Amino acid sequence: MKYIDEFRDPVLAKTLASAIEAEASPDRIYRFMEFCGGHTHAIARYGVEDLLPERIKMIHGPGCPVCVLPVSRVDTAVALATQNDVILCTYADLMRVPGSKYDSLLKARARGADIRMVYSVTDALNIARSNPDRQVVFFAIGFETTTPPTAVALKIAAAEGLANFSVHCNHVLTPAAMRAILGGHENGKAAEVVLDGFVGPAHVSAVIGTAPYHEFTRDYAKPVVIAGFEPLDVMQSVLQLVRQVNEGRAEVENEYTRAVTPKGNQKAIALMDKVFEIRDSFQWRGLGAVPDSALQIRPHLAAFDAEKRFALELPVPRENKACACGEILRGEKSPTDCKIFGDPCTPENPLGACMVSSEGACAAHWTYGRFREAQKAEALA
């Protein structure tokens, strides 16, 4: 595959690995958080960890939209889907996310709810057009990457007067979540692990640009290197982070120049601003209530806002108490530190957010990396 294989090249990977090994100081630990689930997945799937020295710790961040959706919002989706005339459209990832009492959209569908897995919000619009007698709700999730398409759909629905279409908006904002991690918003508790820098989002940054990350270099003195989702992108960004730390710099650097510009996609940003406004607060799985961290539909489009149309009430979310997702998402614990990791929490039976999607920290480690513990145990024995 042209333009993809180049970013998975084993010879270049070795060269980068040698450079990181040579430049990373043997006297310290480097703790870098890759914010995005896409990076977490790439690290696990390509075995990037094996190419990094042990003193470089990759901490898996909360950038997995499915993972951070609170139980109450999954319950709302199930409740919506179970209404008689509703067709609920959503991305397939969301189907298995557990709500309360082990319920999920997949189970609701088995009970008879009309839930359609779509690849794009355009499919949801088409379903609305061809089912004028049914209420078609698009359950929108995602960071700034999936937000512009939802904005386009709302604009089209308004222009067409597509009265049976609405959006349940759960779009969240990346910089707010990064701030929460650094400031430790949950219960006012500051994160216990000090991060040395961020591997910055790939696709999100293609939309919002590099500018929003300057607050982290300025206010928190944390280097940010925006990186693509291929394994060599990740390794290159780690090398750049090591160099910044070694030189005492905290700057925003852009490794993903083939897609990300300083100003981002201005058209998408303008459109999002027209369609959405900032919510006062949004409940994140793992991070708790985070101020100014999510979007809601602006009042002039209220007719297409499922939260208004269906007068939905959001119960206070309750998370599984044994689950360490919060600490894992903040980088304070690794998946194997969690008491329920692997038993009973697995991708088939996810109890916590991080085990839900393949981009979640726990699911990635369980699926791709759990042989490492066995190897370490053997080495010790």
Added chain:
Amino acid sequence: MSRKPALQGSRPLDLKKGHVDLSHGAGGRAMAQLIETLFFEHFSNDILNREHDAALFSLPAGRVVMSTDTFVVTPLFFPGGNIGSLSVHGTVNDLAMAGGVPKYLTAGFILEEGFPLADLVMIVSAMAEAAREAGVAIVSGDTKVVERGKGDGVFINTAGVGVVPDGVTIDGSKACPGDVILVNGTLGDHGVAVMSKRENLSFTTEILSDSQSLNGLVADMLDAVPGIHVLRDPTRGGLAATLNEIAQQSGVGIELDEAAIPISPAVKSACELLGLDPLYVANEGKLIAICPADQAKNLLAAMQAHPKGQQAAIIGQVLEDSRCFVRMKTGLGGTRMVDWMAGEQLPRIC
């Protein structure tokens, strides 16, 4: 074929524009007519033509192997095949993976009221062609019709019997540390071909399903290396599921070499685009073979000499591992697990 007395006077079936109706499954003249003009016409053989409710035959010496499989693929017609050819290949391959020489099949049809007879003709003729190619006879069958909305066009069940020659002992529990793992060609073609025709996901590709019978290839492989330990076709769940099953059954670990696994560039690209892992995508004409290391070269040569194994490759080895992990050296130079699939990648691909 001259018309039977019972059918004289009835209008000929309109196989071009007609549709399945409830009478075709009701046991009366209409059903007899469908069976005669369609199924007997295409499947004709001495055992079937005796028209007993059950097929009567003798088998050559050896242990008997038997299998059944039901096919619900959607769409019914996909690039490189249809539900008819698939239903023969699936059962023939199940028999062949036990080292069996497939002999006879039965075919059960569940037809939905309103299904176009022209489509049924295409499906039945593809079944007949696939059976001829595999050297098996369809010797007994059954037809049921369900009301409109209660089926999805056609569902087909096939069952088959075959004979395992003496000396062949292939078993999923026989993989030993040190053994070598081979595959007969590119992975993921069937799943991606089917997916490319899904209503909500149509994309243009020249990928054809790999649906094919493998008994001829297996016969050549066993001639070359009678001591093959394991054969399995990586259908649903793909290579990943198959190797995890074998690792569990044999109580061993497996290590794959990603760079050695044959996957066509088109399948790689489609999977990249859709976020799928080709190791989990279904195949219908591929097999995994596990044999002792010192016989791997012979086996590979025998596979590559057969038209259905030209792209055969050695893709990994069996290790000692009480946890039965399937691992892979990644193309990048790291290691990862190839785990059981959680949930499903794609529903109804076979």
